[in-house]
Amino acid sequence: MPVQEAPDLLTTKELAAYLRKPVATVRGWRYRKVGPAGFRLGRDIVYRRETVEAWLAEREKTA
Template identity: 60%
Template sequence: MTSTTGRSSASDLMTLAETAAYLRTPVATLRYWRHLGEGPAGFRLGRRVMFKRADVDAWLDARRRTETH
């Protein structure tokens, strides 16, 4: 959920493991996609890779549209 300032709340952020579980894919696959620049947009927060749920959902929607055409 976003606040009125447009910023994401902490509950909208997912770790690498949480994102992999959400996508039902191994963590190693998600790391490989990031290496290739093909996966959902993520960012580093200290030493951790984090993903915004909205970015993951947008990536999924784009993949779904690409696959249906």
């Protein structure tokens, strides 16, 4: 059985699990434009993994 790669696009729920934060927190960040940039894909909001990693790196630098 091959090892699965991490998906390039994360749903809000997947991002929340990855960051170990409640889904409501991630949604609040998006609403206030303080979290990683996401975009609408059909009815869903998705986040590019590279954008999330860049956002985390920026947060780490300012901490």
